[in-house]
């Protein structure tokens with residue numbers, strides 16, 4: 137069974153965290169573990185932007201555990217990268233880790249259950265990040281969870297599941313890695 141370590145980074149606790157962990161575990165049929173919260177390293181802070189450098193933090197996450205398959209950070213700070221001034225999710229393929237900015241996903245919450253919307257966003261981005269780490273590419277289907285959102289609106293519009301093509305690709309990746317037998 138895969139092991140995923142979830143690392144709260146900065147001020148990021150809430151009643152939603154438990155639900156998020158459970159959903160992640162159910163979706164990937166993985167063993168999900170939670171660490172104590174860690175502070176984002178000061179070296180990653182940009183004083184003028186008042187944001188943290190996402191690629192540095194994503195790599196840093198791996199230093200917290202060498203044992204698990206994936207390390208997933210949930211960050212209470214705003215993130216930036218060379219590619220974008222506002223980052224929802226940063227992935228480090230070399231470190232097999234990913235970082236989601238809970239802070240950026242908490243913007244513009246609406247509807248009768250804003251917290252549910254937030255957990256949905258978090259789940260979609262976490263699933264997409266792990267999908268990439270498992271070998272899936274970005275998907276052009278705007279409803280597919282592997283579609284890279286360029287805005288919160290796009291993120292809210294897409295679903296929480298893989299489209300049939302991505303399901304097939306994921307299956308193929310798992311077959312190639314010997315994780316499942318074909319056909320089954």
Ligand SMILES: [Zn+2]
Nearest residue numbers: 275280299302
């Ligand atoms: Zn897809």
